[in-house]
Amino acid sequence: MFDLSIVFSSVLNGLTMGAVYTLIALGLTLIYGVLHIINFAHGAALMVALYGVYFLKVKLGIDPYLALPVVVPSMFVVGYFLQKVIINHASHGKDENILLVTLGISIVLENLALLLFNSDTRNIETSYTLSTVAVGPAMIAIPKLLSCLGALVVSLMLIVFMRTTDLGRAIRAVAKEKAGARLMGIDVEHVYAMCFGIGLSCLGAAACFLLPAFYVNPTVGNGFVLVAFTIVVLGGMGSFLGACVGGLLIGVIESVGGLFLGDSLGQVGIFVIFILVLLVRPQGLFGLKA
């Protein structure tokens, strides 16, 4: 029915979007894997980062890619603060409380944005916004290609970081055995906060890569939250490999689904997958059985 090159183009688009999804999902799965928190505020935090990138461009003229050194550390600080000051004190030993706190944070962030910036959808113009490049029979917008490459690079960096640095090792220790890590002298609260910070700084990077090819408005986070959760659940909570595979997979499914079913129903497809995975195989493809 459809021309093969259109499908190919759709798949390619899906992959490029998928790479960004992967970066977003990595942050979420890191937070879950270590803190065992399902961060409902992940989408709202992405939205905050997107606005940050937007205003840096619009007010200060800083190109999104050049804004990385600003946005990423800022998001890290935001994340560190959120975990250390708010989430940490809300748990009282019950996971349900953390659920609600992150939900509360997401509500506040989203509606503050609505309050401050109103509901207009905004996007930015760069010199390369409209340029495209040919990949096989398909044309890919340069921003999308750059975002894909950027996301892949950062994801790789994160994975390497976790394996080689002291902090990475500390994080993995805390994730595996909190009490033991504490006995080894690791400051668990600090590690938790660092972890949350890293998770959000992934969003900062994702925002820099995303905005040139995308847009921002206060509710943009909602769309990403469920997709991010779908990826993390599909790939397996706490699994980096799962986030990578899941991200790319979901990106392609969303794109091709949208091609054949239209945008709305394509989205439904993703949520249906989500529901099915939750019911039938909640540990996902690569996760450990809960």
Place this chain on the structure above:
Amino acid sequence: MKDLRAIAIFAGLMASVPLFVHSGVVLNLCMMALFATLLSQSWNILGGFGGQFSFGHALFFGMGAYTQGVFQIQFGLNPWLCLVLAMGSSAMLGLLVGGLSFRYGLKGSYFALITLAFAEVFRILALSANFTGAGVGLMLPLSESVGNMQFSSRVGFIWLMLFWVVCALLITAWLRRSRLGAYLQAVRDNEDAAQALGVDPFQVKWLACGLSAALMGVAGAFYLQVFQYIDPALAFGPHTSISALVGAIVGGMGTLWGPVLGAFALEILSELTRNLFGELPGINMVIYGSLLILIMVFLPRGFAGIRWQGLQRDVKRTPSSGSIGVSASVKGLEERLQVGDALTSGAESQPKSDRSKVQT
């Protein structure tokens, strides 16, 4: 019975408000507060008593609203009959979603996520389907009469809503004194222990979900009747889901009056904000969200649950198991003995003489 008397007093007071107060603003506030109360009461049954937090409770609200609308508009049925259908369809959806979720052992965050997903799916479906009016939504033609469940002033709606709020209060009071309620709370507090005592966790959670959904469906139908309009965002969107849970949590989960307190407080707060700051978009939700965060940090049991604050700290969660295991440290024991004495007024406490030198 203490509860019944309190409910009767509340019902009497609220019912007489429209007789003495004629300010449109106050009556409207009354009606919206009662409406918000029903939302929170319904969430409270599954979330507060059952311990299953639904983040997409609007799912059942929207189901009720659309059922009410579709059967009136497309099939010309009488609204009162539609109300029964709305309740029924929401209840069935609740049993379906609850049945699936609990049969597959979903709890905690996973359950919250799946309710969110279901709400989103339905929102998109409502957005796409024609018989739900797609993006335009459904509009009820104006036809004021009691038989048509459309009242010319807010008074009729207030009494109608009050009736359902009282029903929900009675149901909640019944839960507090019945076997199902005790079983539900036992499953909430410790599912393994409950099982060991003969409780079927699935059955109990499933029923609670259906009951909660039915009440939510009534609220949805009511919304349509009052505002004569519903669209996918209003029906299935996060606003309703959040109102429902914030009201219950701020007021006090798992209590009889918590949802009433919380919903009324939030509505009054919203009204005050509207008066102070005007119609600022999102300000309401910022307040709701902030309250949620503050309550979680400082008062997790909400205002109605203040009495229990000290006890929450004693309960620690073991990491891998799903149940709450309680570990007692020697120092903690001694503190608890003092606290126990202070809190149990009138009841005899264990002799302390040889307990203070407890060895483990």
Place this chain on the structure above:
Amino acid sequence: MTLLQVKSLSHSFGGLKAVQGVSLSIQAGSLTALIGPNGAGKTTLFSLMSGFIKPDEGDIVFKGQTITGLAAFQCARLGLTRTFQIVQPFAAQTVRENICVGAYLNHPRLEDAMQLAEKVARQVGLSGVLDQAAAQLTVAGRKRLELARALATEPKLLLLDEVLAGLNPFEIQEMIPVIRGLVSAGVTVLMIEHVMQAVMSLAEYAWVLSQGQLIFEGTPANVSKDDKVIEAYLGQGMAQRMAQSVKGTDQ
């Protein structure tokens, strides 16, 4: 009459064989002990018998009915109730409410359940704290609550998992008659216990589990003399060494 029969029960967790081919039987009206060194698989065996874990192999017959594979709550409804090694109270509820949950099993009405709850509380020694929150009880109190809740289900067979663990000698002395009283009240008891004084004074019969397998069964007096049991607790070759040292002191 044989109340419970376990036939060749086996269960593994991944590669770890927690329970291997265990067969035992419990007579109605008896007080039996299940003992063995740590990690022997005793709690796993309890979980298998009470429906919390489905066994890989084997059968469980209770009151003549095969109950293998039944869910935990179904076993409880048939009269087979267990307690937990790490106490699991409904922390935010009062002692009375806790026991009521058990009592509701056979008494759907609130008044009847409350009445039974009070009776059981008296039996177990918790009458004074009925309106305290469960989280406020001492360790001994929580153990009693655990017992009371299970008793309120009016079980035929009660599996007690280390109900004396964590109690000081005085508290143990107080609990022993309570447990003995259960049997005279018509409840058959199978208890996992490490407190040997209790096992010796309470149990008529004992089963010894080590590394997932039953290595001995007999009266408590015989149990303490058996070589295999000694080695299970004290290490390989100990039985011989102990016998030699006795011979040495004789000469």
